[in-house]
Amino acid sequence: MEDEDGYMSIDPARRDVYLSPPQETKDLPSNLLWWKIGLGVSLAGFVALTVVLIVLSLSGVQDSLQMDSHPVLFPARLCGSKNSSVLQSLYQLPKYNSCTSNEASCASVPSEICIEIPKSPLSVVANETAIIPIKIQLPKPDWDFIEVLWHHTQGTPEDLILKYSLRSCSPKSKPQLWYKRECHLFLEIMPAHRWKMSAMMNAWLIIWNIEAKHAGRYQVTVKSNNMKEACSFVELKVTEAAKT
Incomplete structure (x- = not known):
């Protein structure tokens, strides 16, 4: 209700109810799903990086062989x-x-x-x-x-x-x-x-x-x-x- 100056008055008995933020409910299945997705992306990135390193290593070996077989x-x-x-x-x-x-x-x-x-x-x-x-x-x-x-x-x-x-x-x-x-x-x-x-x-x-x-x-x-x-x-x- 409003006082004489037009401000809203708060019932002291209900003050904590208004000032306390609403508590968030945790969705465990949703969090677990996102964790699995993140883990999958990380593993995929690791596998891709490993493949790239293997290809680069093979290319280096091939280049080395080509250098060794340079015409004389x-x-x-x-x-x-x-x-x-x-x-x-x-x-x-x-x-x-x-x-x-x-x-x-x-x-x-x-x-x-x-x-x-x-x-x-x-x-x-x-x-x-x-x-x-x-x-x-x-x-x-x-x-x-x-x-x-x-x-x-x-x-x-x-x-x-x-x-x-x-x-x-x-x-x-x-x-x-x-x-x-x-x-x-x-x-x-x-x-x-x-x-x-x-x-x-x-x-x-x-x-x-x-x-x-x-x-x-x-x-x-x-x-x-x-x-x-x-x-x-x-x-x-x-x-x-x-x-x-």
């Missing part, structure tokens, strides 16, 4: 080692010249680039290291890049073995040997051949632990910015090791 370009001086009679004999093999012999060229049109290849098929014993020697002659010294491609011509998608290129070459660098020019060197070996094959700086092809499946024709193609591409091929035979 071997120095050409290894081919000319005086201590190796085998390598010296490869230098001295009778050769065809792709510029003067149709038997040594597989290019559709004549090229200024000449490739010298062995006249006779190379023969290598199984499980040994095979080296396919070639000699590339570039009559024009003012080229900007050279790219050498090796193929194992079997008619399969894995025919391409590697790409070896010299790019961004210094115009002032004009050595007698093309592969000694000051350039950025790039070697890309296809995954199927990465653990078996590589190249030397003078573009000789190397095959380790050779097997019967590696026998056949190997084609080498040389490309340049100011000369038509040249193409030649070498036959390789694989023989079984003598039984003791």
